[in-house]
Amino acid sequence: MEKFFFRKVELWFVLLLVLLGAVGTVLFGAIVRNEAEGYGRFGPIGELVFAVASLPADVEDALSFAEDSWMSVGGPTFFDGRTGWTFADAGPGDRPDGYILFSRYDGDVARHVFELVDLKTGSVEHRVVLDSDRFFKEWKPTETNDIATPWIASRFRGIHPYMLPDGDLLVKDHHSPLVRLTACGDPVWRNDETLFHHSLEPGPDGGFWIPLKMPLAAFGGMTADFGNMGLGKVDADGNLLYARSFGDVLVEHGLEYLIVDVNDFDANPMHLNDIQPVFEDGPHWKRGDLFLSFRSMSAVVLFRPSTDEIVWMKQGPWRAQHDVDIIDDHTIAVFNNDVINTGDRARVRDANRVTFYDFDTGETRGPFDKALAEANVRALFGGLFELLPGGYLMVEETSNGRLLILDRTGRVVVENVNRATDGKVYFLGWSRYMDRAAGDRVRDAARAAGCAT
16 A cells, blocks of 8 residues: 555656646536526536535535524514514504514524414414425525525525415515415425515516516626626516516616726625505606615616616615605605614614605605604614504514514504524514405415415
8 A cells, every 4th residue: 555655656647637637627617607607508517516516515504504593683682582472552452453474584493484463363363384495396506695595494584475365475585486385385386597586566467576686788797796686577377577687777778887886896786675566657657667676776766667767766865775665646665774884884873764755845754763763673684664554654674583563653552573482583574564354365265275373
């Protein structure tokens, strides 16, 4: 054995091995990049090489599983130890009517769950535990994901679920395939031809609008890590009806300065987090238009897909905002995270706000600013709001694991702190209000399917 390891080797042979190693390394890297960018030109060989390259990350995930706290946001003292649902009133008469489709990560089962909560009784009428191993079976990610790891079942988050009248659910994570599940959580179909993320909203003519991740054509393309935003529309059968690269829209409208800089490269200059369809014509917009919220640009855009036109755009006074909603025929409001970064870290300046903008006057106002500050609502990222019947305001502090409902006076009448028995508070996943009729309908559908709580 010693003679084998220490015998003389010709120099030409050593140089040949070095050359072959260098060529092999370059070829290996080229195949990995090709697979990561989704081209798949090398077939099964490419899949094998990508799997080998992913082994270190997979091993790290496996080794760190036991102490994985990626989904938790705070410990036992967070929110003064409060936990679960609490109602400030003496009875249900002072609560809003209807249901919450509560989207949350359940730390006790290490899975994301959906719960249909009756606001009058406080009871959970239906519950679905998401098992992404089932509906993502044989799906393999082809690129890195900077805000989610949907291919790991214990880290999958069901972001902004939508419940259809028959109780079926449209479900996705950030940058994941879109799936339809039965009321019991069984897979119906999966669309993995692109990556879907953030909001999911029904449109006025059927179908659902969802942000996409897609390539940028302008400038001859960008590096693989560039997060170009796209607008997508799918039907209830999972067919992609419309897809448009919004980075290319900005370039074509002479707004390329919003996504490319002369000095520093930003791989995520847009970060589209909400698409809000317009259902009725008004003095400032038309049915079928889309309001778009871009966090990184602190911009809200009114886009007209029918003509590929940017009708209106405004940056600020909101900062890092989420969830733009139409209030009336001349007013919109946004969940204004009001995040700033003064060089050391990003932080919420005072508290989150719900900022109203009047198209008639060009003025902004914050009627809930004081109440949100008193409730210490401070989501650094994520978050949404909804005005409920009766003058109530629902706010989800996604990144802090809390949901609140405030009455007209600013009093907190409903609160949920998503705390598990380990004492930690876990992420929420963009919950949705449902009126009494819609909630009753899906509750009854779940019961008929034999899977209601």
